[in-house]
Amino acid sequence: MNVSSIDLNLLVVFDTVSREGSVTEAARQLHLSQSAVSNALGRLRSALDDPLFVRSGRGLTPTPRALAMAPLVRASLEQIERALAPPRFDPATARLTFSVATNDMGALMLLPDIVDRLSREAPGVQLRTLPMSSDVFPRLGAHEADFVFGPFTQPPPGIHFAEYTALTYLCLMRARHPLAGPGPLSREELAGARHLLVSASGDDRGFIDRHLEACGLSRRVVMTVPHFTLVPNVLSRSDLVAVVNTRLAAEMSGRFGLVSKAVPLPIGPVRIRLFWHERTEGHPAHQWMRRVLMETPGMTAGV
16 A cells, blocks of 8 residues: 555544543543544545444454554654654763864864863864865855865855854065064065965965055975874974964964964955854754854854
């Protein structure tokens, strides 16, 4: 028999009558009239061509067909109830993996502050970082990533976000660099320096080039690297300079003997945000993970 030809509500009535052995008690439990329960049983009897229950004294006795059906119907209804129940999440016992698409700078900003919290509150939860790419938002929609963390400004429809922090920028160089002396850095000195650029694609142009061009200047990028963590090693052993955010400069200056100077360009702060897909907005596990990520230092609630 094709299940689509059966009103599944009839199976709920059947299950209740089977357990209670009484139309009256089944009607009370289902908040239906006795006639409604009797009519439902009549429709199911007709569909299955079996009386299902016969009167015996003051109750009902199931037929062999009903006896065979009862445990299977009960098990099926329980599975449906579990499928429709609101999802639950207990971080202490969960065994889940969340993924964040970001670059190494984003990982440096976000992950060290939450690793201890995860080990305390959710020892079975794993967090994977994925490389940043141009298709990060489609990856959210395709279930390939749970979060994106980075300086994106206009996410596509269906993507939610929270503000993490606003980054400002400094020019970083080694202490023995010719430009490391006292006094501010001029635009001409910045443009005339030999530059190191972090570029995942290998492109040797960045946002600094646009600001310099607006002033009628240009610079020479002599090296690109794919990761921010390579910057201090290169700068400490060369006369290259790099424009990096203040968080990175603070992390690296003391350890590598680097100095920083204000960038002599009108560069506004760059917003760093945490993004997720609307399909996970109401899921308890994702809500908990978002709270963990958003409660790291510097994170503020967004829209």
